Amino acid sequence: MNKLVLDSPSIERAATRMAHEILEKNNGVDGLCLIGIQTRGVILAQRLEKIIEKISHAKVPIGILDINLYRDDLTKVAEQPIIHKTEINFDLDNKIVVLVDDVLYTGRTIRSALDAIVDFGRPKRIELAVLIDRGHRELPIRADFVGKNIPTSDNEIVHVHFTETDKVEEVVVAQK
Amino acid sequence: MTDTPKAKTEFRWTRKDLLSVEELSREEIELILQTAESFKEVSSREVKKVPALRGKTVANLFFESSTRTRTSFELAAKRLSADLVNFSSSASSTSKGESLSDTAKNIEAMNVDTIVMRHSSSGSAEYLAKKLKVGVINAGDGIHEHPTQGLLDIFTIREKKKSLEGVRVCLVGDILHSRVARSNIWGLLKLGAKVTVCGPPTLIPAKIEQLGVEVSYDLDKVIKDQDVLNILRIQLERQKGAFFPSIREYAAEYGISKERMLKAKKDVIIMHPGPINRGVELAAEVADGPQSVILDQVTNGVAVRMAVLFHTTMVER
Numbered sequence: 001m002n003k004l005v006l007d008s009p010s011i012e013r014a015a016t017r018m019a020h021e022i023l024e025k026n027n028g029v030d031g032l033c034l035i036g037i038q039t040r041g042v043i044l045a046q047r048l049e050k051i052i053e054k055i056s057h058a059k060v061p062i063g064i065l066d067i068n069l070y071r072d073d074l075t076k077v078a079e080q081p082i083i084h085k086t087e088i089n090f091d092l093d094n095k096i097v098v099l100v101d102d103v104l105y106t107g108r109t110i111r112s113a114l115d116a117i118v119d120f121g122r123p124k125r126i127e128l129a130v131l132i133d134r135g136h137r138e139l140p141i142r143a144d145f146v147g148k149n150i151p152t153s154d155n156e157i158v159h160v161h162f163t164e165t166d167k168v169e170e171v172v173v174a175q176k
Numbered sequence: 177m178t179d180t181p182k183a184k185t186e187f188r189w190t191r192k193d194l195l196s197v198e199e200l201s202r203e204e205i206e207l208i209l210q211t212a213e214s215f216k217e218v219s220s221r222e223v224k225k226v227p228a229l230r231g232k233t234v235a236n237l238f239f240e241s242s243t244r245t246r247t248s249f250e251l252a253a254k255r256l257s258a259d260l261v262n263f264s265s266s267a268s269s270t271s272k273g274e275s276l277s278d279t280a281k282n283i284e285a286m287n288v289d290t291i292v293m294r295h296s297s298s299g300s301a302e303y304l305a306k307k308l309k310v311g312v313i314n315a316g317d318g319i320h321e322h323p324t325q326g327l328l329d330i331f332t333i334r335e336k337k338k339s340l341e342g343v344r345v346c347l348v349g350d351i352l353h354s355r356v357a358r359s360n361i362w363g364l365l366k367l368g369a370k371v372t373v374c375g376p377p378t379l380i381p382a383k384i385e386q387l388g389v390e391v392s393y394d395l396d397k398v399i400k401d402q403d404v405l406n407i408l409r410i411q412l413e414r415q416k417g418a419f420f421p422s423i424r425e426y427a428a429e430y431g432i433s434k435e436r437m438l439k440a441k442k443d444v445i446i447m448h449p450g451p452i453n454r455g456v457e458l459a460a461e462v463a464d465g466p467q468s469v470i471l472d473q474v475t476n477g478v479a480v481r482m483a484v485l486f487h488t489t490m491v492e493r
């Protein structure tokens with residue numbers, strides 16, 4: 001049984017608020033850049049970028065990160081690991097990097113992403129923006145910007161669906 | 177961690193070995209090419225290393241001399257954080273009379289994960305793969321196949337021409353002794369390219385057209401239709417059998433000269449697996465010219481070998 005937790009307008013409102021919070025915390029767009037984690041983190045990053053541009057009339061650089069090669073369970077994943085592209089075409093040294101993902105769960109993806117980012121440079125600061133924080137962390141990682149906190153149990157799955165990838169716009173919680 | 181469902185595919189890479197392109201399905205070839213695209217980016221980074229194969233060990237076992245291929249595999253393994261050891265036949269115990277399988281079993285006993293082997297005997301890679309639990313990557317076995325060269329050629333063509341479907345590729349030169357030609361033919365046909373082989377009749381294997389390629393002995397006749405000219409090296413070391421009257425005559429008939437290039441398509445690309453015999457199969461002006469993608473092949477070779485090492489080494493043994 002699927003439980004709808006965010007519909008399309010709520011996702012939009014959450015993203016807008018997160019964009020405002022990112023600008024507020026960092027005093028504008030100076031030195032700011034966004035890096036989305038494949039696949040849906042990239043879409044969320046693109047949306048945040050658009051909203052930030054609308055609010056502050058300035059463009060922030062945006063990058064794409066695939067963390068598969070940095071996973072700690074790469075040899076154990078059941079499905080064929082597909083290595084997607086990483087595209088970070090700007091210098092990360094002394095930047096404020098906002099890492100963007102759709103769901104924050106165990107924290108292991110973010111751990112991999114942090115490893116990957118330091119291979120590209122030495123940012124001044126790395127912050128984390130996620131649409132959903134569902135709890136159950138296995139590592140000492142927390143998000144700076146959260147769209148919505150959703151208490152879940154371990155036998156539930158959070159599905160984030162974006163129009164670009166899934167044709168519908170919603171966040172649902174399903175039973176495993 | 178994202179726990180949204182990934183695109184589920186039934187397909188999964190299951191080979192611990194890469195012995196030939198002939199044995200690969202179209203899907204498997206495409207997975208290698210797709211992975212190689214992502215790995216190509218790694219080599220352009222400031223820090224050219226990802227931890228994907230950390231803790232794995234790759235052994236280069238080369239019984240024929242090679243600098244390019246061995247170095248390419250070495251860089252590929254290192255950029256994936258694998259450890260690498262080099263064995264060469266002259267420095268190893270084969271020169272003391274040890275058999276191939278004994279040498280390999282000794283390397284296996286040192287808990288290596290993957291062996292990359294080049295050997296002058298066709299079928300040697302397959303022989304070894306059957307004997308060993310570790311993965312075996314064929315880096316050229318006699319005149320049979322050189323699968324990673326075939327895959328990197330295909331990767332380069334796809335990069336330049338966007339797709340392989342309907343692309344006309346002509347392999348020029350010594351098809352008979354060329355493992356590169358055989359790997360190219362299998363892969364290109366599987367991805368929908370149209371393949372012509374062209375060379376002196378003595379260097380074209382009998383009945384090769386049964387593979388689905390066109391055969392020509394007249395380069396000037398076929399050159400105008402080709403999108404890709406893959407020029408094979410005249411293997412001077414294998415030409416003891418008098419397959420053509422003289423090097424000069426070969427160069428005149430089948431060498432890619434500046435003049436001959438005028439007959440080719442404007443956007444034709446020139447490929448060569450190296451090392452080039454300048455002035456024999458390829459004129460210097462053409463090898464260094466704007467249509468040459470020979471150095472792209474070398475760059476792409478590392479990315480393709482990373483993809484091959486990655487997928488084969490990740491398979492559970």
